[in-house]
């Protein structure tokens with residue numbers, strides 16, 4: 543049995559929320575009337591969002607035909623043409639929560655967000671939901687021109703907001719954030735416990751890129767600030783859109799130049815070096831949580847670990863036929879439930 547070499551540079555391979563092959567039609571959507579034509583097409587589907595959730599049934603989007611929702615959809619103030627998937631046009635819009643709940647109920651669908659279903663949806667549908675989650679948020683928070691405060695109006699099938707007073711154009715924001723898997727000469731991994739997670743969930747170091755900074759400089763700065771550790775040159779590993787609300791996660795690996803580490807005490811309350819065996823033992827017993835799911839953090843950590851990441855013990859069962867009183871509750875009782 544061989545572990546993948548943690549220090550090998552190069553691609554992380556396919557990541558969740560990527561590879562969906564949606565044709566964004568960047569030229570098409572600039573043409574006059576493109577959105578109206580798409581709405582009129584009988585096969586166009588509508589991805590509707592409220593509070594980051596959309597109707598999902600049987601691991602697929604339960605998206606109604608756009609034509610069923612006219613004229614209300616046509617006048618929605620966050621309508622965007624997403625592109626084409628397998629020859630079908632998709633639009634997205636935000637709607638009221640009650641509207642979405644009744645629409646889902648009528649279709650036997652449940653409401654779910656990208657974090658919950660991003661791993662289960664077909665790649666193309668996950669890509670559409672990722673895109674829609676990001677662009678709907680941007681539209682909702684960009685109602686006024688950042689230069690002069692006048693209202694904006696949507697053009698280019700919803701992808702550009704134009705100032706109604708001076709004509710300046712505003713484009714969707716994507717904020718670059720770096721995340722890094724740090725190892726030492728013994729191939730241990732350095733993880734930090736974030737104060738926001740209760741101090742029992744350990745993850746990789748991450749932060750936003752500042753103006754005037756390269757990605758590599760941001761990686762080095764973040765780890766020095768949060769963990770007090772200096773790094774050798776970071777190596778790029780892959781990227782993942784993370785629309786919560788507008789991040790692009792840029793993943794790196796880096797070797798530490800020393801093992802002394804001091805948490806910043808504010809954002810990071812504890813830093814620790816883990817061997818693979820230590821990580822497995824503590825996660826499996828519920829002492830700590832680690833990233834997983836669809837995140838690039840889980841992918842970077844998983845590549846270092848060399849096989850499927852350890853899972854937390856089962857959460858205490860509420861099933862009256864369940865384990866009963868003999869449940870082995872870890873010392874840090876709440877950590878198992880927070881690990882995902």
Ligand SMILES: [Zn+2]
Nearest residue numbers: 687690705708
């Ligand atoms: Zn303006």
